[in-house]
Amino acid sequence: MWNKIAITLLVLTKLKQVHCIDDCSSLRTCQQCMHAPSCGWYLQYRSVNGSGCFKKDRLDLERRDATKGYVHPPKSSLYVISSRGNEEFAPQAVFLNLRLGETFAFPITFKPQRPSWGKRAVELQHNYHKPRIKLAFFSDCGGQHEEAIETSKCDNVEFGKSVEFVVKVQQVVCAKRQPEKIKTVEISAAPSGATFRLNLYVHCNCPCEMEGTKGNPELPEEVPGCRGRGEFVCGVCYCNEGWAGDSCEINTTNVMT
Structure with a gap:
């Protein structure tokens, strides 16, 4: 009798996972x-x-054992892909691998290279104006402000003197069925005309749930099954009707009758 009660409680727990301890689970x-x-x-x-969904601030996902699993989306990361000398922007181009919803900040420097520049204002402009991506600039304008403020414009920038801007990028939402591709955002310095390229890749889809794939194409073939009673997708068993449990090991029909 007690065994039957224990199994019943386990089934109810598995069937009510939507009421777990946090929004992610x-x-x-x-x-x-x-x-x-x-x-x-x-x-x-x-x-x-x-496997499953976890809160980022409660679990350090990046430190999981890489030989046992993987995290999706991966940690945001920035790579400099062009940084030549004697250019007005430094660097000239970067590649940003960005998590959905995460804000990533990085510095860029503008330095007028032509003597005819003299001393004038510089303003950063960009060519991406869709609401899915938030882009903001911060600077103290070479010490003109006590601390960095949100601004795309700095006055009285002298020839040969550098001014640093911090670029903050956030992908707020993915479009429905949006294919994963690299977006190139151009940031220009007016009136100089110098340009900086931000190549942005945002993870909007799960490889292991893509149509036409089973499990995850990036992982070894010896993934566990679900005892033939469900489908194994992204590390989780989705059990057929009448079965429950992490590996579909519980016959709910027998227990509940």
């Missing part, structure tokens, strides 16, 4: 998890009970 698919800015999906491909 209630998200049942990798795609849902990715589109929640505070969450990240951890896939542990050698186990059927370690």
